Amino acid sequence: MLRGVTVVAVTGLLxxxxxxxxxxINGSTTVNPVVSEAAAILRAEAxxxxxxxxxxxxxxxxxxxxxxxxxxxxxxxPVSEADRKRFPGVDFRSVRIGTDALALVVxxxxxxxxxxxxxxxxxxxxxxxxxxxxxxLGGPDRRVVFFNKEPGRGTWEVFAAWLYGTSTAAPLVSLxxxxxxxxARSKVASTRGAIxxxxxxxxxxxxxxxxxxCNGDDxxxxxxxxVLAGRYSLARPLYVITNGAPEGDSRRLIDFxxxxxxxxxxxxxxxxxxxKRSIMGGAQx
Amino acid sequence: MKGTWIRWASYGATAVALVFVxxxxxxxxxxxxxxxxxxxxxxxTGKTWHYRGALFGALPMIYGSAVVAFIALLLAAPLGxxxxxxxxxxxxxxxxxxVKVPIELLAGVPSVVYGLLGLLLLRGWIYRLLExxxxxxxxxxxxxxxxxxxxxxxxxxxxxxxxLRGVGASQRRAARGLGLTRAESIWRVSLPQAAPGLAAALLxxxxxxxxxxxAVFLVVGRQDNQWPASVFSPRAWLEAGQTLxxxxxxxxxxxxxxxxxxWGAIVGLGLILLILVGGLTGVAGRWLPQARRxx
Numbered sequence: 001m002l003r004g005v006t007v008v009a010v011t012g013l014l015x016x017x018x019x020x021x022x023x024x025i026n027g028s029t030t031v032n033p034v035v036s037e038a039a040a041i042l043r044a045e046a047x048x049x050x051x052x053x054x055x056x057x058x059x060x061x062x063x064x065x066x067x068x069x070x071x072x073x074x075x076x077x078p079v080s081e082a083d084r085k086r087f088p089g090v091d092f093r094s095v096r097i098g099t100d101a102l103a104l105v106v107x108x109x110x111x112x113x114x115x116x117x118x119x120x121x122x123x124x125x126x127x128x129x130x131x132x133x134x135x136x137l138g139g140p141d142r143r144v145v146f147f148n149k150e151p152g153r154g155t156w157e158v159f160a161a162w163l164y165g166t167s168t169a170a171p172l173v174s175l176x177x178x179x180x181x182x183x184a185r186s187k188v189a190s191t192r193g194a195i196x197x198x199x200x201x202x203x204x205x206x207x208x209x210x211x212x213x214c215n216g217d218d219x220x221x222x223x224x225x226x227v228l229a230g231r232y233s234l235a236r237p238l239y240v241i242t243n244g245a246p247e248g249d250s251r252r253l254i255d256f257x258x259x260x261x262x263x264x265x266x267x268x269x270x271x272x273x274x275x276k277r278s279i280m281g282g283a284q285x
Numbered sequence: 286m287k288g289t290w291i292r293w294a295s296y297g298a299t300a301v302a303l304v305f306v307x308x309x310x311x312x313x314x315x316x317x318x319x320x321x322x323x324x325x326x327x328x329x330t331g332k333t334w335h336y337r338g339a340l341f342g343a344l345p346m347i348y349g350s351a352v353v354a355f356i357a358l359l360l361a362a363p364l365g366x367x368x369x370x371x372x373x374x375x376x377x378x379x380x381x382x383x384v385k386v387p388i389e390l391l392a393g394v395p396s397v398v399y400g401l402l403g404l405l406l407l408r409g410w411i412y413r414l415l416e417x418x419x420x421x422x423x424x425x426x427x428x429x430x431x432x433x434x435x436x437x438x439x440x441x442x443x444x445x446x447x448x449l450r451g452v453g454a455s456q457r458r459a460a461r462g463l464g465l466t467r468a469e470s471i472w473r474v475s476l477p478q479a480a481p482g483l484a485a486a487l488l489x490x491x492x493x494x495x496x497x498x499x500a501v502f503l504v505v506g507r508q509d510n511q512w513p514a515s516v517f518s519p520r521a522w523l524e525a526g527q528t529l530x531x532x533x534x535x536x537x538x539x540x541x542x543x544x545x546x547x548w549g550a551i552v553g554l555g556l557i558l559l560i561l562v563g564g565l566t567g568v569a570g571r572w573l574p575q576a577r578r579x580x
Binding site for chain 2: 055056057059060063064067086087143145147150151152153168170172174175176177178179183186187190191193194
């Protein structure tokens with residue numbers, strides 16, 4: 001009897017310990033849909049063992065890569081000097097897989113009241129809490145709810161760098177936090193007067209809407225054309241990152257994502273693929 | 286022979302558990318040392334947390350945790366105690382399972398499922414319900430508290446039920462024999478006798494609410510540095526907040542790793558939480574056996 005119990009307990013323990021995956025990938029929820037789908041295809045077609053996770057966002061992925069908890073990081077921001085200083089022994093190798101237009105995304109009532117674009121001082125006012133009601137920007141009479149992307153999310157880093165020059169210059173604000181893109185979108189969709197920083201590709205145009213950026217009289221929408229022409233300034237490259245030159249399964253995954261099918265995935269998820277030709281063909285984010 | 290074997294095995298198991306707890310507390314204390322060195326006591330009393338400026342004040346998170354757990358208890362206590370009274374005093378023994386099992390099933394639902402239900406349903410309900418008060422969003426301390434109330438209900442109910450059933454049948458019969466009605470005998474005999482056990486049930490429920498992470502994480506808003514104008518004003522319950530656990534479950538934990546001060550501040554939150562929950566469980570534990578002894 002006792003021996004039986006022991007055997008069951010030990011087998012149970014073994015079942016809890018996960019099998020060693022060949023390739024562990026961690027990081028940005030923006031890059032995740034592309035890499036996850038590529039991984040699923042390679043799993044089915046080539047039998048590769050790949051685990052994809054998005055805990056902690058871009059910075060979490062870079063830290064996981066540096067600590068050896070992952071073999072590849074997904075990032076929606078470049079590897080920074082601070083990263084290299086923090087992990088001096090790590091040879092970060094970034095491979096760009098596409099481009100993403102970041103936007104300020106608002107809820108339906110704000111959009112419906114006619115708010116279509118914001119300039120930088122207005123965004124700063126909303127972020128720092130000096131603009132507290134949408135009325136001040138021609139929107140509905142409703143308090144502003146700014147769902148702020150958590151620190152460490154690539155989205156936040158790029159947004160802060162765009163607004164303040166460097167992300168370290170961003171002031172201390174007290175705002176409700178959101179993590180993944182899916183969470184940000186769902187909270188904006190279900191809250192009146194809501195705004196968040198979000199990849200434009202994730203705004204669905206039904207309950208969440210991507211605003212343009214005003215620049216004088218210009219109104220720059222986060223579209224492929226504006227990004228390519230270099231006019232839309234809130235665009236950012238998307239990366240996968242390895243420690244040292246990618247080899248083995250990492251190499252195969254990167255080759256796939258950079259290839260025709262992989263780039264088609266990038267485009268299908270609303271991001272801009274690397275080759276210009278195919279960008280002009282579609283991908284309105 | 287067999288007796289000795291079992292005795293040594295149980296000693297061994299206990300020793301392993303004790304060593305494990307000791308090592309846990311020790312390593313949390315050790316890892317959080319940098320933040321205690323820099324902030325001192327203001328780590329506990331500071332109201333600003335800004336890791337880029339190396340400011341670490343945990344008070345708003347302690348407040349957030351206390352408030353969500355308090356709201357949870359406020360809602361779960363009457364329900365849990367009421368259900369326990371019903372099941373222990375009114376339901377005939379063979380039907381008792383019909384009350385107890387469904388409520389205990391609530392404890393078997395994974396907490397991430399509660400979190401998702403909270404995200405999908407509860408946030409919206411609370412948002413609409415609070416419409417007259419012009420809430421900013423459905424992510425509030427109240428939302429977290431209501432969700433936790435459902436989660437701690439089985440703890441409160443089961444332990445309270447055990448405490449009430451621990452009251453001797455002979456005392457009940459004596460009370461009825463003296464002419465007390467059933468309600469009077471509950472009020473005069475069962476409740477006073479079971480009081481320590483009932484209090485322990487509430488405390489353990491409170492402790493469980495303090496420690497819950499993922500469900501709260503999804504609905505509490507995760508807004509740092511929320512300190513109410515008045516600590517006792519329920520108005521602040523309608524605002525987003527941050528709890529010890531929602532901070533620990535967030536992305537900062539991943540960022541902090543590698544920076545001793547920031548990491549120390551994060552680990553320190555774990556230590557505070559452990560001490561709070563451990564303290565509550567300890568106090569409850571002193572009451573609980575007393576209740577059992579009456580049985």
